[in-house]
């Protein structure tokens with residue numbers, strides 16, 4: 001298939017481009033600067049501009065844009081950027097998919113859509129929750145509307161916490177755990193919807209290649225764990241004991257709403273649609289995903 005990817009320089013995008021190419025797909029990358037390679041096409045999301053000819057013969061567009069959610073404190077302007085860097089590019093791509101009759105649009109989202117879902121197992125039929133992240137995810141998903149109206153197959157990639165050797169969550173946590181600073185967060189009963197990078201990429205390629213899949217899909221590992229279980233598994237993967245728990249009041253005091261939504265809340269998200277469609281996970285248990293990301 002000929003596939004256009006936006007956000008291809010990121011953690012997921014870099015791995016996805018390489019996986020799709022190994023599987024024989026023809027990948028074009030949208031870049032927000034002057035193109036420097038034959039497979040790059042320029043776009044400017046705020047201006048709504050994309051190089052002419054980019055969508056000729058294209059079978060699918062994959063959208064993985066957005067500034068980091070946990071990179072900086074959630075000031076008013078940072079929250080606006082978190083929102084705009086997702087909704088604006090998504091609207092631009094959805095309009096392009098509609099205008100050029102691209103058959104499929106796979107667009108980013110996150111399990112944050114469900115808000116703080118407690119201990120109940122949730123599949124893709126669960127309602128959206130409350131909080132900033134849930135609000136952003138709803139707007140991000142709604143920004144695909146033009147593609148949906150044009151009849152494209154739209155897949156909403158509700159991604160969990162991606163466990164990767166290249167950074168992301170583990171890039172922050174691994175050094176802390178190695179320095180004997182890895183303790184459970186708050187009560188530790190909140191779920192942490194992890195997924196290995198291999199399965200994130202594998203799940204996206206599976207959705208690309210199976211045109212029976214549409215709408216939201218949870219990209220999360222098949223065996224969800226609580227924060228306490230995750231903490232134990234990560235400590236064991238780095239060969240350290242767990243340290244004393246970090247109290248919830250300290251997390252809220254230092255990080256405010258960001259700490260509350262990102263660290264003290266969670267979702268016991270089940271990848272029901274991928275499993276029903278026959279996707280075979282490479283990493284079933286968090287310990288397997290951590291071993292793949294960190295080395296055992």
Ligand SMILES: NC(=O)c1ccc[n+]([C@@H]2O[C@H](COP(=O)([O-])OP(=O)(O)OC[C@H]3O[C@@H](n4cnc5c(N)ncnc54)[C@H](OP(=O)(O)O)[C@@H]3O)[C@@H](O)[C@H]2O)c1
Pocket residue numbers: 006007008009010011012013030031032045064065066067068069085086089108109110111159160161162163168169
């Ligand atoms: N990693 C996770 O655990 C996780 C979990 C849930 C959801 N997600 C979502 O999945 C998507 C990809 O995640 P990732 O971990 O690969 O993210 P990432 O490494 O931060 O990469 C995101 C990409 O977005 C593009 N981007 C950055 N700022 C932008 C802006 N202001 N406007 C438009 N595009 C911008 C960049 O690509 P270019 O420079 O190539 O344009 C960047 O490489 C994101 O939307 C993220 O929120 C990730």
